[in-house]
Amino acid sequence: MSSSADASAARYDGLGAAELAALLDVPRVELFASATSTLDIANAIGATAPAGTLVLADEQTAGRGRLGRAWTSERGAGIWLTLIEHPDEPLALEVLSLRCGLYAAEALDALAGAPIGVKWPNDLYVRGRKLAGVLIETRWRGTSPEWVSIGFGLNVAQPPLDGATGLTRGTTRRDALVRLVPALRRAALATGLLTDDELTRWSARDVARGRLIDTPSAGTVAGISARGELLVRGPDDVETAHRSGTLTFADPLACS
Secondary structure: OOOOOOOEOOOEOOEOHHHHHHHHOOOOEEEEOOEOOHHHHHHHHOOOOOOOEEEEEOOEOOOEOHHHOEOOOOOOOEEEEEEEEOOOOHHHHOOHHHHHHHHHHHHHHHHOOOOOEEEOOOEEEEOOEEEEEEEEEEEEEOOEEEEEEEEEEEEOOOOOOOOEOOOOOOOOHHHHHHHHHHHHHHHHHOOOOOOHHHHHHHHHHEOOOOOEEEEOOOEEEEEEOOOOOEEEEOOOOOEEEEOOOOOEEOOOOOOO
16 A cells, blocks of 8 residues: 555545445445545555556545646545556557546536536546546556556536636535446446547547647647547648647637
8 A cells, every 4th residue: 555645534425435336336445535646556556456446535635647747636626536457458558548538528427517528638628627637557567558547536626726617516526426437447448449439429529629729739630540649630731640748729718
């Protein structure tokens, strides 16, 4: 267990670890009152934890997003979790972040008050404000994945931050968990690259498609590929595919 985590929390919105495991149909739940990051704990136990193990913290003191960015994780204000899975197909890992975002958006729609949009490669938005983020960390044994830690940060309450949002007022973390965790598990168990159906579903929620962006290259977003690449049509009408990077809009209000 990570030495950076506080003593295990007895309850999570009134539920103990065993009760949550039964409610969410997972083999094991680790509860913490406070942790640096649930990813830290998951990566400490990942080698022996059964697939479907869920790490939950009431707060994170050093929650993180892509490229080392901090994620605000106040006590009781949201869901700060990491799901441990043991995939056996490296190909699916190429698109796991996108799948998790898509499946989570679909599962949480009813609690958001408006359709949830997806922004390549790992963010969820409602009415132009960030609702959630995904961060995937994989541990390898040679060329095979040993385990994957799926970090997910979801604002349940409205955060005191410009550009952020929460779920509909009155929504509880339990309401969100019973929708979110099965969706993440389905995404983690999917095989292969993105299917035509998944690409169509992504396109319907894509907050960037058809918008002008500055990075990872200047141009208009044309969508994503089956490999999870961002497709950008440049001023010369040549389309480029990006495996990594940060998508920034030429118009900062473009995700609305």
